[in-house]
Amino acid sequence: MASIPPEFKVSIDSARCRKCGICVNNCSFGALEFGDDRVIPDDSKCVACYRCVSKCPDNAITITNYQWANRGNANWTPETTSNIQKQAEFGGILLSGMGNPRPHKIIWDHLLIDACQVTNPSIDPLREPMELRTYLGKKPDNLEFVENKEGEIELATELQPQVKLDVPVVFAAMSYGAVSLNAHKALAMAAKKSGTLMNTGEGGLHEDLYQYSDNIMVQVASGRFGVHNEYLNTCSMIEIKIGQGAKPGIGGHLPGEKVGEEISKTRMIPSGTDVLSPAPHHDIYSIEDLSQLIYALKEATNYEKPVGVKISAVHNVAAIASGVVRAGADVLTIDGYRGGSGASPMVIRDNVGIPIELALATVDQRLRDEGIRNRASILCAGSIRSSADIAKAVALGADAVVIGTAALIAMGCSVCQRCYTGNCAWGIATQKPELVKRLDPETAAQKLTNLLSGWSFELKEILGSLGVNSIESLRGNRERLRGYELDEKTLELLGIKSAGVGQ
Amino acid sequence: MKSSCYIPSGCSISAMMSESGKRIDGRAITKSIALMHDRSNGLGGGFAAYGIYPRYAEQYAFHMMFNSFEAKGVFENYLKDHFYIVHDEEIPTRPGAVYEEDTSGINIEYGMNPITESPVLWRYFVDVPGNRTQFVSESEYVFEKVMEINSKIEGAFVASSGKNMGIFKGLGYPEDIAAFYNLDEYKAYIWTAHGRFPTNTPGWWGGAHPFGLLDWSIVHNGEISSYGINKRYLEPFGYRMELKTDTEVVAYMFDLLVRRHNIPIKTAISALSAPFWKNIDKMPERERKIITAIRQVYGSALLNGPYSIVLGHSRGIVGFNDRIKLRPMTCARKDNMLYMSSEESAIREIEPNPDTVWSPKAGTPVIGELYEEVE
Amino acid sequence: MVKRIDCKNLYYRHLNKIIQDEAESGETEFILDNLNGQRYLGTGINKAVNITVNGTPGSDCAVFMNGPTLTINGNAQDMIANTMNMGKITVHGNVGDVVGYGMRGGKLFIKGDVGYRAGIHMKEYKSQIPVIISGGTARDFLGEYMAGGIFILLGIGSDSEIITGDYLGTGMHGGVIYIRGDVENDTLGKEVKKLDIDEEDRRILRQYLTEYSQDFGFDVDEIMSKSFIKLLPLSSRPYENLYVY
Ligand code: SF4
């Protein structure tokens, strides 16, 4: 292993350091040690999580990228080389955490939003009403009314169950197991405060969270962990997980060392065993089987809850989405290839799938072409980073977006990409009690709430500048988007005009 | 109008055969597929029937779909140039027809789905002129013409082209398609049926199953993940994939391997649903040599992905699954009858007391063969 | 009182609703005649009712089932006892593929054969241990990804010595599979080992097989007179060394 140079370099400024030892205690990766009356860093262990930097009272720590002498080889980069060396050393699959980090073009950043000038008025969001409320669920094509005995009109159509969101942002599926119980609690509390949903992921729901049932989406994945009657009924909607953007076509795997007593109870499996969720649901090998599972879940919950389906954005996503909607899904979540993950084989994460922007645009268009867009709400996932991304996603056709990584960052995550190690220095992606307690659920919930409230303000500003006062008027309104530095084909697929083109 | 996008689909299938050649009307097969209504979504249903044209048993029966009467005219000129037309007529249909029998498979409250619109549907019974088959066999000649019609004549599509058989299909639930085509008035010794759950609107009738070529017909449940290479493998042999559905490649694959390469059906299936190397290595010498060669030569013909398939041809039916059995199939026998279906209940709906019921092993075909002549 | 329902031409949703409503108002015994192909039988009833089925239930029979006892006089299709939590099913016939998928509790007793991927992903938690017994043979991928529970395969009346298919227990990391007779070593998944049974196993087998034999009129001593083997996972961490960081 000596041949693999470290990624980062930790320098301690001894002139500033008061030798309090805080950093040593805080490093959950074992990169800092006391010796010779000074702090000695082991560069090879540092993951640049910045826990020590943020805790050091003297600002004495600096983390830099370990500088490889530039051999000028753009093909055999340090990363490629060290990956080969790691595999040569150990065999096996390269694993990583978080989403695709590669410098691919991000389409969101090439979409520009319109604003009103002169010919139509913009609206002042601070003083005028501005609506973000969104309902997830199947909508009928039309409503029917009857006249009652008194000659008044009454609604004859019985609407399918709908879930109300006060902000068009829900928290992504992150299982208890992949993240800590405190993280799950924070997400649930914030969802309640902000009027949205947290998603349990596939690891069941801890009893402490049952009280948040109105703000919970429970997930049913191939492993069926913790899926029982109570679970299915302690939520406002159910999601069947088919795929995840970070690893389309690949299952999940929670290593046994993360499976302690509480997780074992929640997932209903013995402690210490590997938790395997293979890629396919073994009762879904075809589209009509998906329909069968959707209706099985509805049957088990008395048709009271919307049932959604999450798929990853793959080449044929539009046709698949159409099939999923026709199979009876009330909500469709599409997860793009930059979506996050607690652990994903690097080769899949970085090479499989398509950008969410293209997937969303083509799915929305396909469902409209087929006249079935009303039958399901669309949730757009896979690296939503800001309110601007949300506005653009909504304009391309999403009903709401899903945030995973952004929510973790709000709670303190520094995107060190080491979630799979179970050593998360911020108490998020870990089950070690001493680390978990670093995350205070109340504080983290407040931060999440603040983030959503900030984004809501910004969204309202955007709506106001567009001269509309409800998110519905932006939803699918691609006329208010323009593309910049995008090629013809991409513009065509996005269904938008180039910047510079007027009406 | 031919859809330009690839259409994955799920489905239900059902098939029945009288191995003694007794001809049965279309009510039973309709009842069977109707029970599995919820496995399809109204975007395609169809039937293949063998033995339905005893009067024209020696002629190739072309079941045609036309976009317009103009396309029909162009097609008829073509047909006259290449064949003797012994007889032709409109395929009788009942627009607005809907399946009305009671079944536990359908929720009536959802409303009926009558079939009101259709392309122009016509059938032609034709002979191949003797002087055209000096250098190619008759079947090869018909094959070439079918490919040419489907790819070159705008708005014309050959739904089936075998002798004494026909494919009846369209947009709708299969049981309604049966009512539309009056299938209770046809008698066949083999019936196969298909209810489709495509993942988009195909928008045209030719995309429904069964898919047929000469006397082959295929009904298929599942998806063929290897479609891309199967298609590219077939193209140089003159096959044109006009439908963009994976089912089409299955029919062509049988045509290529069995009719043109003369491989016995069972062996052909060991190319399409090939045994794993692990099992091949354990086979006795002779068999191992054959299957190894098959996999070496016909690697591109391997159908990979989840599927169950029923192949129909004039002498019988063959049902088989993918290599790891990812799609369901149940078979049953009663006297001289052989049944195959996605669900056992669909068989019991028409034969409550079968002699035997079993589900075939992955990759092991179930074969029904005519052992008497058709009545 | 016994509620007898003629299921002929009754759509599954109507049928299940009738049963749910009747169970809600206190009915505990149901006999379903002429059942054929209706899905999700026994689902959504969180009560210990008894349901006797004369016919062939449709797919996903007893999916998420939580309490009822089903007696099926006939065969059952694919995916019976999917993610079942509590209750008991006896099938006086064969069942299809993917039976007991993710089953976490209760009993599934089958007189005849099971298809592909039986017992896939079964799991257990503490005293909640699902049990599947098949009196016949099994196809490939028996006990795939099995994480807990007990699967017993008997091969009664099978003319072949080998009653299992290929890829036995592949991905298995919990639970136990008992097989009457023996298995071929090269059909074992990489993640399992074959062992002789011990006294404790015999006790467990006798306990469940006694109940099973009563249900189907077999002789438990005769069943137990033949030798058994058991399959256990090599590790509860089968993929520990699959990844590098
Ligand atoms: S791993 Fe984190 S805490 Fe440890 S030295 Fe590196 S940056 Fe500091």
Ligand code: SF4
């Ligand atoms: S969750 Fe924790 S381990 Fe994962 S990237 Fe964020 S800080 Fe690192």
